[in-house]
Amino acid sequence: MELICPAGTPAAFREAVDAGADAVYCGFRDETNARNFPGLNFSREELGDAIAYARRRGAQTFVALNTFMRAGHEGLWYQAATDAVRLGADALILADFGLMAHVAETYPEQRLHVSVQASASNPDAVNFLVEAFGARRVVLPRTLTISDIARLARQIRCEIEVFVFGGLCVMAEGRCSLSSYATGKSPNMNGVCSPASHVRYRQDRGDLVSELGAYTINRFPRDEAAGYPTLCKGRFDIADARGYAFEDPVSLDVMDQIDALREAGVSALKIEGRQRGKAYVAEVVSTLRKALAATPEERRTLLARLRLLSEGQRTTSGAYEKRWR
Amino acid sequence: MNAGKRTLTLGPVLYLWEGEKWRDFYFRIADEAPVSHVVIGETVCSKRLHFTDPYIAPVIERMVAAGKRIVFSTLALVTLERESQYVRSLIADSPYPVEANDLSALALLEGEPHWIGPLVNVYNAATARVLARRGAGNVCLPPELPASSINEIVSHTPGVDFEVLAFGRMPLAISARCAHARAKGHIKDNCQFVCKDDPDGLPVKTLDRQSFLALNCVQTVSFTCQALLSELSGLVGSGVSRFRLSPQDCDMVAVARLYNEVLHGRVDAEDGLARSRQIYPAAPLSNGFHHGQEGAAWIARARNVAHGANA
Numbered sequence: 001m002e003l004i005c006p007a008g009t010p011a012a013f014r015e016a017v018d019a020g021a022d023a024v025y026c027g028f029r030d031e032t033n034a035r036n037f038p039g040l041n042f043s044r045e046e047l048g049d050a051i052a053y054a055r056r057r058g059a060q061t062f063v064a065l066n067t068f069m070r071a072g073h074e075g076l077w078y079q080a081a082t083d084a085v086r087l088g089a090d091a092l093i094l095a096d097f098g099l100m101a102h103v104a105e106t107y108p109e110q111r112l113h114v115s116v117q118a119s120a121s122n123p124d125a126v127n128f129l130v131e132a133f134g135a136r137r138v139v140l141p142r143t144l145t146i147s148d149i150a151r152l153a154r155q156i157r158c159e160i161e162v163f164v165f166g167g168l169c170v171m172a173e174g175r176c177s178l179s180s181y182a183t184g185k186s187p188n189m190n191g192v193c194s195p196a197s198h199v200r201y202r203q204d205r206g207d208l209v210s211e212l213g214a215y216t217i218n219r220f221p222r223d224e225a226a227g228y229p230t231l232c233k234g235r236f237d238i239a240d241a242r243g244y245a246f247e248d249p250v251s252l253d254v255m256d257q258i259d260a261l262r263e264a265g266v267s268a269l270k271i272e273g274r275q276r277g278k279a280y281v282a283e284v285v286s287t288l289r290k291a292l293a294a295t296p297e298e299r300r301t302l303l304a305r306l307r308l309l310s311e312g313q314r315t316t317s318g319a320y321e322k323r324w325r
Numbered sequence: 326m327n328a329g330k331r332t333l334t335l336g337p338v339l340y341l342w343e344g345e346k347w348r349d350f351y352f353r354i355a356d357e358a359p360v361s362h363v364v365i366g367e368t369v370c371s372k373r374l375h376f377t378d379p380y381i382a383p384v385i386e387r388m389v390a391a392g393k394r395i396v397f398s399t400l401a402l403v404t405l406e407r408e409s410q411y412v413r414s415l416i417a418d419s420p421y422p423v424e425a426n427d428l429s430a431l432a433l434l435e436g437e438p439h440w441i442g443p444l445v446n447v448y449n450a451a452t453a454r455v456l457a458r459r460g461a462g463n464v465c466l467p468p469e470l471p472a473s474s475i476n477e478i479v480s481h482t483p484g485v486d487f488e489v490l491a492f493g494r495m496p497l498a499i500s501a502r503c504a505h506a507r508a509k510g511h512i513k514d515n516c517q518f519v520c521k522d523d524p525d526g527l528p529v530k531t532l533d534r535q536s537f538l539a540l541n542c543v544q545t546v547s548f549t550c551q552a553l554l555s556e557l558s559g560l561v562g563s564g565v566s567r568f569r570l571s572p573q574d575c576d577m578v579a580v581a582r583l584y585n586e587v588l589h590g591r592v593d594a595e596d597g598l599a600r601s602r603q604i605y606p607a608a609p610l611s612n613g614f615h616h617g618q619e620g621a622a623w624i625a626r627a628r629n630v631a632h633g634a635n636a
Contacts, residue, residue: 068448098451128432
């Protein structure tokens with residue numbers, strides 16, 4: 001199975017390649033990709049250099065153009081696709097049908113991957129994208145169990161890539177407007193979720209309160225470590241219950257299931273984290289590279305070390321495990 | 326307002342209502358509500374299908390007799406084999422147009438006239454044209470879209486009727502996990518249909534007691550109620566021809582009558598808003614998405630602000 005690694009900066013990109021990534025995915029420095037954060041991503045020149053660097057070392061480069069084109073401004077996305085193709089991207093990761101149609105028609109030879117943001121969660125959906133746009137690979141939404149994936153793999157005509165490590169969307173990806181409901185900025189339209197521009201921390205009666213837009217997302221007593229107010233990882237009151245309504249502040253780790261994923265027919269394992277620093281990327285990629293080749297026992301030791309890097313140091317198998325639902 | 330055609334569509338009931346309540350709701354809609362189209366059928370959770378199954382036939386019969394045009398809804402999230410099978414057989418057997426709410430329905434509907442629901446991502450005219458070529462005749466745009474995008478899409482996609490959510494709590498997210506069951510100490514596979522206890526959604530408040538969201542099974546909806554009344558005339562001017570009313574647990578016949586009056590210029594939008602607040606007092610109104618702001622926001626009409634009237 002291929003290891004697909006994130007890069008938010010040219011430095012992280014080189015670290016990922018050096019640490020053994022089969023492919024690195026990244027995006028341009030604008031709203032055409034779903035990690036449109038200040039200080040992240042690539043200029044055209046940086047992407048060209050990165051692709052060349054990867055190629056010299058036998059690694060591929062996937063370019064994420066995985067937001068939805070803003071009506072009337074489609075040219076920004078079309079130009080990004082043109083530039084990514086010109087610079088030699090090995091695959092474009094797309095979510096928007098309009099953009100997929102454009103790429104399939106304009107660059108029929110270009111390898112097209114379906115972004116997790118497209119929310120193709122079943123065989124009819126995936127085969128539609130294969131037939132309509134020539135998709136060669138689908139990144140599956142984090143809504144499926146491993147047995148769902150195995151069943152799907154038998155019925156579709158393209159490769160499967162799944163997220164195995166890093167941040168975890170609780171909601172079906174590409175179908176969530178929670179962030180824009182609170183801030184006006186969304187993953188689909190702006191490439192951001194719970195953006196830092198709308199985050200505020202304040203002290204209140206001994207608690208640290210984290211806010212997103214006008215809303216309190218969490219309160220941390222003095223003895224509790226505070227986290228970033230990602231909307232779906234907040235604490236809320238529901239009827240008489242108070243707590244993490246959607247998901248605890250955990251991150252995804254299913255590396256202990258890689259044999260099952262391989263057997264299910266998965267071609268590529270994806271690491272989330274384009275917003276992470278180069279040290280994190282280097283550590284995660286090199287450890288997971290080793291884990292892929294290790295025996296199950298060795299793998300456990302390797303992965304235990306990695307858990308320390310995870311958000312809140314707690315991890316989950318998410319939807320891959322049926323009980324999570 | 327323009328003389329262009331404009332009608333109301335009743336969206337599917339997104340919540341789990343007891344079978345008889347569901348049936349009686351639709352009977353009354355058939356008899357009294359000025360809506361041209363009724364989108365009907367389970368949209369949120371495949372586990373709920375048996376609640377309404379026994380009542381679908383009599384409801385459809387009553388609707389058709391009343392001259393309503395029926396459109397069948399489909400599931401928003403299809404992951405299980407039985408869910409795929411359900412969508413396939415629904416599409417194969419339906420004598421009425423079907424509304425796609427996920428990519429599987431979209432795939433299966435190619436070549437026949439169909440509808441696209443608000444849960445399919447149509448953010449630009451290029452996408453709308455792809456769908457139109459495949460047979461989509463009516464597209465209900467995602468609630469997140471600002472007016473500028475709606476204008477642009479409608480004006481560059483000929484041959485499609487466009488619809489906008491004008492009333493109801495906005496669908497914001499859907500998950501494989503059931504937060505509603507989780508809030509009541511269950512998991513999805515053993516949910517005991519607790520969402521039935523909250524026919525208008527289960528409110529989610531912040532730790533500072535701000536009303537924020539509502540849970541509806543695996544779906545999360547806004548706490549606020551989308552209310553595009555002042556905006557109707559502008560939307561008709563842009564070429565939007567249908568306005569969707571999403572059922573809440575309130576007098577939806579009164580909602581339909583009110584929107585119909587405002588849509589046809591017989592009631593002023595400001596009066597309409599005041600009446601709307603009386604008909605559905607449970608949720609504050611919002612229209613922020615339409616104005617390019619946060620979805621929960623309420624943006625008063627610009628000219629009223631400018632003149633300081635009705636502020």
